[in-house]
Structure formats: C-alpha cells, structure tokens
Amino acid sequence: MKNSYIKIILxxxxxxxxxxSNETKTETISSSIEKDKYGIPxxxxxxxxxxxxxxxxxxxLIMAVSKGCSWCRKMKERTLSNPKVAKRLEKYILVQADRExxxxxxxxxxxxxxxxxxxxxxxxxxIDDMRGYYLAEDFLAYLDEIEDI
Numbered sequence: 403m404k405n406s407y408i409k410i411i412l413x414x415x416x417x418x419x420x421x422x423s424n425e426t427k428t429e430t431i432s433s434s435i436e437k438d439k440y441g442i443p444x445x446x447x448x449x450x451x452x453x454x455x456x457x458x459x460x461x462x463l464i465m466a467v468s469k470g471c472s473w474c475r476k477m478k479e480r481t482l483s484n485p486k487v488a489k490r491l492e493k494y495i496l497v498q499a500d501r502e503x504x505x506x507x508x509x510x511x512x513x514x515x516x517x518x519x520x521x522x523x524x525x526x527x528x529i530d531d532m533r534g535y536y537l538a539e540d541f542l543a544y545l546d547e548i549e550d551i
Contacts, residue, residue, distance in 0.1 A: 440483035444496050448509045451497035455524035463494040464510050464520040468501045473535045474517040484538035490545050494521075521548055 434450045435443050445451040448464065455462045465482075467474040481487055499506040501516050510520055511528055521529040530548045532541075 438478065440478050441488070442478060442482050442491075442496065444498050446497075448497055448499060448506060451495045452522075452524060452526060455495045458495065460493060460495050460524070461529065462520075462522045462524065463491065463496050464499055464522060465496070466499045466501055466507075466510060466513055466516050466518045466520070468516045471516050477517045477535050481536055481538045481541050484541075487538050487541055487545075490542065493549075 434446050434454070436446060437443050445454060451462050451464070454460075465474075465477070482491065499510050501507060501513075511531065513531075513533070515533065517535065518531060518533045520531045523529060532544055536544065
C-alpha cells in the first residue's frame with residue numbers, strides 16, 4: 403500500500419514538472435515576440451530570432467528599417483499585414499533590424515537603403531534579399547520564387 407502511494411506521488415510530481423516545464427518554454431517564446439500596430443509578430447532581437455528558427459526549423463526574415471522611413475511603414479502597413487501575406491509569413495521567424503543601431507546592423511548583410519528584407523536560414527546563410535517596397539501581390543510572387551529555391 404505504501405509503495406502505491408509513493409508511485410502515485412512520483413507520477414503526479416513528474417506530470418506537474420512536465421506541465422510547468424512546457425509552460426515556461428511557451429512563455430519564453432511568447433515573451434520574445436511582440437506584435438506591432440499592424441499585427442505583425444516580430445521577434446524582439448536577432449539572436450533570439452535565429453535561436454527560434456533553429457528550434458522551429460524555419461527560415462528567418464529580417465527587415466532592415468529606419469524610424470523615419472515612410473516606405474518601411476508602407477511595407478508593414480500595406481504588404482506584410484495583408485492577410486494572405488501574413489498567412490505565408492507564418493513559415494518564417496520575423497525580426498527587424500534598425501539601420502541606425504550599429505549592433506543590429508552588424509548582424510545582417512551589408513545594405514545602404516531601407517526597406518530591405520533578408521531571407522536567411524537558421525544557420526545565418528543568406529537565401530536572398532529584396533530591396534524596396536513591394537505590393538502584396540508582388541511580395542507573394544516573390545515568396546513563391548524564393549521558396550522554390
């Protein structure tokens with residue numbers, strides 16, 4: 403009888419531990435992602451984005467932006483937040499890099515003008531980049547092309 407109670411306590415303790423462990427992982431992942439005012443889920447920093455990409459076996463989309471860039475805003479507002487585009491972007495880990503922040507700029511391939519979007523593997527290998535503003539339809543066509551690579 404005593405052994406039965408010990409087994410039950412061990413099983414319940416194990417289940418509780420597993421449950422808490424999974425909640426912590428989910429909380430950690432969700433706390434590293436913030437949706438912007440357009441509903442786009444951006445990972446807060448580039449190293450975390452690559453870490454998540456490895457865990458989830460996804461490629462990374464890095465959008466280099468600048469605070470005063472009207473084309474960056476339009477790209478987010480009109481293109482990336484488009485429902486069809488947003489659905490396709492679920493395949494990627496999304497992160498922004500600020501052109502004016504040297505530490506962020508060093509973590510992405512060289513560029514001069516914004517917006518620029520880099521598509522990278524979880525191992526930080528460049529797949530392709532797109533520079534400038536694209537309409538949602540053109541962006542989707544571009545995704546079709548690079549996903550076939």
